[in-house]
Amino acid sequence: MSSSGTVQIRDARDEDAEGLIDLIGGVFDEYPGCVMDVDGEIPELRAIATAFREWGGHFWVAEVAGKIVGCVGWTPSKTDGGVELKKLYVGRAARRMGLGSRLCDLVDRAARSRSARFVDLWSDTRFTDAHRLYEKRGFRRGPNTRELHDKSDTVEYYFRRDLE
Helix, strand or coil, X not given: XXXXXXXXXEECCHHHHHHHHHHHHHHHHCCCCCCCCHHHHCHHHHHHXXXXXXXXXXXXXXXXXXXXXXXXXXXECCCCCEXXXXXXXXXXXXXXXXXXXXXXXXXXXXXXXXXXXXXXXXXXXXXXXXXXXXXXCCCEEEEEEEXXXXXXXXXXXXXXXXXX
């Protein structure tokens, strides 16, 4: 990403499907064994704004010159009193510039506006760079993992950050 590219963060639209699929597919391509099966496993990418609205949450995208370079969303947590951070992805060219933290800040603000006591998330065990970001932001990895039984044979770590 050139230094002349200004990152704009906006509410996601259903029409962002192609850009989100390109972004997330590119991230998956960085990890051996990660397989992108949009229609079988993450069909919400086809209408992301509608899906998150129906789930009671919200989704944002980050763009540079009209190209989606990052995204994040939240939904109410399955445990009362919190929100769950979902689908934080930053394309390789947009990393190490604070964008991941900016996107996490959006979820934090949404959580606080709902008087949430915590933010939960699940992250693929392969996504070690993301884990470092979460831990730097005060998330603690819990003892639980979950297997998704998907085409990628995904196992995820659980993280939680209590809000003050």
